[in-house]
Every structure is written in C-alpha cells, then in structure tokens.
Amino acid sequence: MKVKKFLISFSFTILFGVLSIGSLILYIFGKSNYDLFQTIITGISSIFFMVLTIKGNYYDSYYIAYNQKYFLNDINIFEDSITIKEKKIIRYKKFLKDKVTKSTYSLVYNKTLDLHFIVYELKNNFQLITIKNTGFTHTGLYFDETDRLLNTDVLIEKIGIKQLEGVNYIKKYTSNDEKSILFIHKDDNSFRVTEYTYSINFALKILDVYKEMLPHWYKEYNQAYFNFDNYHEAEIFAVRRLNSINEEYTLNGKPLQYFVLPRQKIGTAYHEFQTGDKKDVYWDKTSILLHEDIMEKHKMGEFFSRVIPNYDYFGKSLVNETTWNTILNQVIYENEMVKVIIDELRLWAEESIYESGCFTILGI
Incomplete structure (x- = not known):
C-alpha cells in the first residue's frame, strides 16, 4: 500500500474512533437513541478503516533474490519474464536507501506464472522482489516448502552457512x-x-x-x-x-562403517541383527547386517559365544536387556576392533530392546 493510502485510512480510523467515543459519552448522559445510533455507525466505520489500515501493512510481500534467481512453484520467476517498464525511485524507503545500485526499479511480468512483480537491483548482485498479495490471489500461486529450500540453496551459494553459536549442549x-x-x-x-x-x-x-x-x-x-x-x-x-x-539410516548419527542395510548387501554371507523376535522373517527392513568376513576376522563369533547364552553362530540367538548389559560389561576386555563394532551396534541394539524387549542375531 502506498504511503498516501495508508495515511488516509489511518486518519479515518482515528477520526471515526474519536466520534464513536464522543457519541457514546453523549448517549450515557442523555440516553438519546440518536446518540446510540451515531455511536454504532461511527464505531463500525472506525473498525472498517482499521481493517483497511492493517491490511495495508501486508499488501506487499518482499523477497531477496541473488543473481536473478528466485523460485515459485519450482520455476525461476526471472526466466521467461519481460520487463514492462523502468520507473524512477522517487522516494527511497529507509530499507533501500544505502542498498540499491540503480535509481530505477523494474516492473516485470512472468508469462508462465501470469505474475507481475517489481525488482530493485541491490548491491552484490542481490535483488529485492516485491509482489502484491493481490497478484497471488489472482493467480492462485503460493510459495511452498520446496520453493523455500530452493531459494535457501541459491542464497547459501552466495553467503555460505554461518556457525551457530551460544547454545549449550552435551x-x-x-x-x-x-x-x-x-x-x-x-x-x-x-x-x-x-x-x-x-x-x-x-x-x-x-x-x-x-x-x-x-x-x-x-x-x-x-x-x-x-x-x-x-x-x-x-x-x-x-x-x-x-x-x-x-533420508538414510545411520547409527549414532554417523554413517555405518561395518554394518550394512539389507538393501546394500552383496550376496548372502551376512549375520542379520534383527529387531525384536520375529518368526520366519529374513532381511527385515529394520535390520542391520554384519558380513561373515568381519565376523571371522575380528572373532566376533568367539566373543558372542562367551557372553550370549546358547549362542548359535549358524542359527538364531536372542539378546535381551540382561544379555546386552553383559555384552557391554565384557567388551571392555576385548580387542579394539570388537569394541568399535559393538559401539556402532549400541544405539540400534538399545533402541530395539527399548521398543521390543530384545533383538535377534540370525547366523549365516
């Protein structure tokens, strides 16, 4: 909304508000139906112009583009666009005063989106885009989450990602x-x-x-x-x-080093670590797999035989909370590679026990 229109609607809001209060005071003392009617009419008028004033604050939407790139509905609004005219900036808004590189702004039309917008050229090859909200209403367009991600990436290419500071955490x-x-x-x-x-x-x-x-x-x-x-x-x-x-499965927030997911397996020479205690289920989507070569090389089978009751290298072995605690207590006495593999397994194992009471190891 232009400044002039805003001032007019704001002035009428104040004027009718004052008249409404004055009429209400007259009604209280005189009990005149005319004063009551005048109170209602001026009050409604004040509310009407107040709504116009508030709406005026949100009449335009503003966006920052870089290098003539800004996406709406997955379309760069600068592409397939034509400049209708250049207009001189008569009154610089405080925001723009030290940031524009030209004394004019462009009225632009995108034919694909049927959208009109205004572009100010800013320093460092940024652009300020102004779109009237009525333009969105007219076309039915809106910025969705995909647009936000695309436009974020465009600007990150220019300014990078700053460090987040001042947060205490463990x-x-x-x-x-x-x-x-x-x-x-x-x-x-x-x-x-x-x-x-x-x-x-x-x-x-x-x-x-x-x-x-x-x-x-x-x-x-x-x-x-x-x-x-x-x-x-x-x-x-x-x-x-x-x-x-x-959009991937990791353990402890890190990529898997020794375990793989079922979709990543090559062949069938794996020991499957399966959540819960399922019947006749293999290569379950929530499972993680440890290759036979790793089991043999680092003597994982020997370690499991010592700490898991009735462990079956070629069959099915159940690990409940008690057995898992035994594994954690005894692994400190094992070689470094066994410790690393159990540490990678830890969060998955504890989540399985927390959710299902146990996990199962299916041997080769």
Whole structure:
C-alpha cells in the first residue's frame, strides 16, 4: 500500500474512533437513541478503516533474490519474464536507501506464472522482489516448502552457512547438508532435544527482509523442546530425527562403517541383527547386517559365544536387556576392533530392546 493510502485510512480510523467515543459519552448522559445510533455507525466505520489500515501493512510481500534467481512453484520467476517498464525511485524507503545500485526499479511480468512483480537491483548482485498479495490471489500461486529450500540453496551459494553459536549442549548432531543441527541438553531432571534449521523464512514487512529472507539459524519449533526422562531416550530420538532429515539410516548419527542395510548387501554371507523376535522373517527392513568376513576376522563369533547364552553362530540367538548389559560389561576386555563394532551396534541394539524387549542375531 502506498504511503498516501495508508495515511488516509489511518486518519479515518482515528477520526471515526474519536466520534464513536464522543457519541457514546453523549448517549450515557442523555440516553438519546440518536446518540446510540451515531455511536454504532461511527464505531463500525472506525473498525472498517482499521481493517483497511492493517491490511495495508501486508499488501506487499518482499523477497531477496541473488543473481536473478528466485523460485515459485519450482520455476525461476526471472526466466521467461519481460520487463514492462523502468520507473524512477522517487522516494527511497529507509530499507533501500544505502542498498540499491540503480535509481530505477523494474516492473516485470512472468508469462508462465501470469505474475507481475517489481525488482530493485541491490548491491552484490542481490535483488529485492516485491509482489502484491493481490497478484497471488489472482493467480492462485503460493510459495511452498520446496520453493523455500530452493531459494535457501541459491542464497547459501552466495553467503555460505554461518556457525551457530551460544547454545549449550552435551551432544550435537549435524545433518549431511549442514542445514540442520540437533542438540541434546541436560535440564534439572530430564534431557531435552532441540532442532535448528538454516533457512530463509517469510517477511511480512520490508524492514524484516534482510533479517528473515537471508538464510539464518532459527529454532524449529515443530521439532523443539522434546523432553525425555533419560539420555538414552533423547539420543534415540535425535538419531531418528537425523536419519529422517538425511533420508538414510545411520547409527549414532554417523554413517555405518561395518554394518550394512539389507538393501546394500552383496550376496548372502551376512549375520542379520534383527529387531525384536520375529518368526520366519529374513532381511527385515529394520535390520542391520554384519558380513561373515568381519565376523571371522575380528572373532566376533568367539566373543558372542562367551557372553550370549546358547549362542548359535549358524542359527538364531536372542539378546535381551540382561544379555546386552553383559555384552557391554565384557567388551571392555576385548580387542579394539570388537569394541568399535559393538559401539556402532549400541544405539540400534538399545533402541530395539527399548521398543521390543530384545533383538535377534540370525547366523549365516
């Protein structure tokens, strides 16, 4: 909304508000139906112009582009666009005063999207895009999550990813693309997991553009403040969430070094570590596999024979919580490679025991 229109609607809001209050005072003292009618009419008028004033603040939407790239519905709005005209900037908004590189701005039309928008050229090859909200209403367009990710990546290519500072934690997990961070915190009697995302957000006012529309760390409240009674539960949740972000299965938030997933197996020479105690199920999607060569090379079978009751190298062996605790207590006396393999297995094993009461080892 132009400044002139805003001032007019704001002035009428104040005027009718004052008249409404004055009429109400007259009605209280005189009990005149005319004064009551006048109170109602002026009150409604004041509300009407107040709505126009509020709407005016959100009449335009503002976006930061880089190198003539900004995506809407997976389409770069600068492509297949034509410049209708260049107009001189008559009155510089405070936000623009020290940032524009030209004394004009462009009125642009994208034929594919049937969308009109305004472009200001900023320093360092950035652009400020202004789109009237009525333009979205007219076309039925909207920015979705895919657009936000694409536009975030465009700007990250220019400015990089800044470090997140000032967060106290006892463990930190970072996603493969480095745009998500999960922390485990210790509170008085519980453990808490919070997630931070590095992304652009949405700006409703032009003064917020650089604050919200350039990538920055913000707390992801949809995933924040999950509290757990113990560290183990917090760790399981954090790794599950990290796996979901990475769209892959990992243990302890790290890529697998010794175990593989069923879809990654080559041949059938594997020992399958399977969640719970399933009947006649093989290569289960929640399983992890350890190759026969690793079992033999590092004498894992000998270790399991000593710590797992009735362990069957070629058959089925059950590991419950008691047996798992024995494994953890005894592995400290084993060689370094056995320790590393059991450590990689640990979180998966403890999650299986937590969820199903046990896990099963199916021999070769």
